[in-house]
Amino acid sequence: MTSPLVHLDVAGGVATVTLDSPHNRNALSRRLLAELGTHLAAAGRDAAVRVVLVRSSGRVFCSGADLSEARQGTAGDGPRAIVGLQRQIAALPKPVVVELAGAARAGGLGLVGAADVVVAAESVTFALTEVRLGLAPSAISLSLLTRLAPRAAADVFLSGRTFTATEAAAIGLVTRAVPDDALADAVAETVAELVKGSPQGLAETKRLLNGDLLGRIDRDGEEAAERSAALFASPEAQQAMQAFLTRKKPA
Template identity: 80%
Template sequence: MTTSLVHLSVSGGIATVTLDSPHNRNALSRQLLAELGSSLTAAEQDPAVRVVLLRSSGRVFCSGADLSEAREGSTSDGPRAIVAVQRQIATLPKPVVVELAGPVRAGGLGLIGAADVVIAAESVTFALTEVRLGLAPSAISVSLLPRLAPRAAADIFLSGRTFGAAEAADIGLVTRAVPDGELPATVVSTLADLVKGSPQGLAETKRLLTADLVTRIDRDGEEAAERSAALFASPEAQQAMQAFLSRNKSA
C-alpha cells in the first residue's frame, strides 16, 4: 500500500494542504507533485473553500527536486510537473497562503514564488543550490523572476548561498518574516482576513494580481522545463548529483 505524501483537510472555509514526505525532506518527487496537484484541484472544486493553506510536516518545508529520481533519466516530465504546479497555484481562483516553519531549498522555492501570501518564521533559511550541482533554477525561474528585483535574483541564483527569512522578505520572496513563536498566530490572523472575502471578489482580485505571472509561465514554462531536463541529464550534473547523494548516505 502506497503511503500518501500530501494530506488535505477542510475546515472553516480553509483547505489545509500538508506536505508529508519526511524520508526525503518533502522533495518534489513524482508522487508528491501528483498528490499536491490533486489536493489543489480538490480545494478549487470545493465550494466551501475560500482559502488554501500550504504547509509541511516535519522540520523541512521542501528540499527541492528529488535528486534520486532525477538521476534515473533525462525526460522533462519532472521539470514540466514543477512548472505545472506553479501554474496551478498561480491560477487557482482562491488565495494560496504558505506557512514556512522550516528550510526551503532549490525547487521548493518555486512553490513560494507561485503563492499569493508567504509567512515565514525568522529561523527559516533559503538557498538556490542548483548552481553548485551543474544545474540552474530553470523550471522555478518562471515564478521567481517576477517576484525578485534583478540584482537580488542574480545574487541568490549565482551564489547558491543560504539566506534568512528577513532577507527573503526584503527582496520580495516572502510576504512577512515573524518571530518563530508568532508564526501560528500570524498565519491564523492572515487566514481569518482572507476568508472574509467573497468567492468572486477573491477570484477576480487574484486574477488581477497574477496576470503577469501567469503570462510568463505560459510563455516560458515549456522551454524552462526542457532546459532543466537537459541540465539534469548532463554529465556534469549527473556526476555532481551522484556525489551529493553519496555524501548524504554516508552522513
C-alpha cells in the same frame, strides 16, 4: 497500503494541504507532485473553500527536486510538472498561503514564488543550490523572477548561498518573517482576513494580480522545462548529483 505524501483537510473555509514526506525532506518526487496537484485541484473546486493553506510536517518545508529520481533518469517530466504546479497555484481562484516553519531549497522555492502570501518563521533558511550541481533554477525562475528585484535574483541564483527569512522578506520572496513562536498566530490571522473575501472578489483579484505571472508561464514554461530537463540529464549535473547523494566531492 502506501501512506499519502500530501494530506488535505478542509474546515472553516480553509483547505489545509500538508506536505508529509519526511524520508526525503518533502522533495518534489513525481508522486508528491501528483498528490499535491490533485489536492490543490480539489480545493479549487470545493465551493466551501475560500483559502488554501500549504504547509509541511517535519523540519523542512521542501528540499527541492528529488535527486534520487533525477540521478536514475526517471525525472524527465519533473521540470514540466513543477512548471505546471506553479501555474496551478497562480491560476487557482482562491488565495494560496504558504506557511514556512522549515527550510526551503531549490525547486521548493517555486511553491513559495507562486503563492499569493508567504509567512515564514525567522529561523527558516532558503537557498537556490542549483548552480552548485551544474543546474540552473530554470523551471522555478518563472515565478521567482516576478517576485525578486534583478540584483537580488542575480545574487541568490548565482551564489547558491543560504539566506534568512528576514532577507527573504526584504527582497520580496516572502510576505513577512515573524518570530518562530508567533508563526501559528500570524498565519491564523492572515487566513482569517482572507476568508472574509467573497468568492468572486477573491478570484477576480487573483486574476488581476497574477496576469503577468500566468502570461510568463504560458509563454516561457515549455522552454524552461526543456532546458531544466536537459541540464538534469547532462554529464556534469549527473556527476554532481551522484557526489551529493554519496557525500563525495565532485570532480
